[in-house]
Amino acid sequence: MNDEEPTDAELLAAHVAGDPDAFARLFTRHRDRLWAVALRTMGNPHDAADGLQDGLISAYRRAESFRGDAAVTTWLHRVVVNACLDRIRAAKVRRTEALPDDLDEPGGRGSVRTATGDREDPEQAAIADDRRRALLAALATLPAEQRAALVLVDMEGYxxxxxxxxxxxxxxxxxxxxxxxxxxxxxxxxxxxxxxxxPGDPAHPEPDAAATRPIPVPPKPTPTSSNAGEGGAP
Incomplete structure (x- = not known):
């Protein structure tokens, strides 16, 4: 009896053969990664959910077209990313809102943790969060194709x-x-x-008050009676 888990390719083949549970098992196995990619590509949870759903429906219906010339996960990501890009192109708008806080999905390669697993210093955590929000908000303004490439290469590590x-x-x-x-x-x-x-960000330190204060100009010396008699100004 073989108790080993079926491979992705075996699950996809079982789905094509009519197994009613195979595709759900395959999706559950890769759900976190697919959601993270859809969320970063679309820019907000609502559109990400729509893009992911479009992709999964497409993958479900087109499973017979999988030729096996790439990993099943690669094929799934391709279908989902293309579905997201189709939605972005159809909408013809650039999303500029910051992405939500739940981007570091379990299992995602983009997750950031402290080396010891301890809580970060609140001030440093706030600075890091501000920087992350700035990065993700800027990412959401890129053209769709550039955004997808950066998400997959730089954030997901493919x-x-x-x-x-x-x-x-x-x-x-x-x-x-x-x-x-x-x-x-x-x-x-x-x-x-x-x-x-x-404030307090080492990359953007607040200017020192003394450094920004105008340099005082010393007053001109007032001639005294003694040096006036020695040829000084009258």
Whole structure:
């Protein structure tokens, strides 16, 4: 008797063969990662849920088209990301609102923890949260294709070659989108943090009062009677 868990490919094949539970098991296995990608790509939970649903319906119906030339997870991400991009293009609006606090989904490669697992200092945690919000708000303003590439490569940690399969484009295109996206993000973050850097932020220290005070100009010496008699000003 084989008690091993079926592979992703086996579950997908079982779904195609008519197993009513196979696709649900496959989705449950990768739910957290797919949700994180949809959320970062769409920019808010409502649209992310719609994009993820569109992608899963598409994957459910198109499972027979899976050729096995890539990992099942790669194929699932490709279907979900394309569904999200289709929604963004259809809406023709750029979302600029900050993303919610639940982005660090369990199992996501983008999760950030302290090395010891201890609570962070409240002040440092607030600064880190402000920076993260600034990053995600800036990310939401990027063109959809750049955003998707950055989410998959920089935030989810996928290899460029794998992302190229997900986005159905050349590896050079992925690299180009990431490079342009990073450049634009850096510019946006510089402008945003320069204007709204939190007090006490080492990157944006408050100017010292003495350093900003005008340098006093010493008064001109007043001639005395003694030096007036020695050729001084009358």
């Amino acid at each position: 290899a460029v070659a794998e992302v190229a399969v997900m986005l159905d484009c050349a590896e050079g295109t992925v690299k180009s989108r990431c490079a342009r996206g990073r450049e634009r993000l850096a510019r946006l973050l510089r402008d945003r943090l320069a204007a709204t850097g939190p």
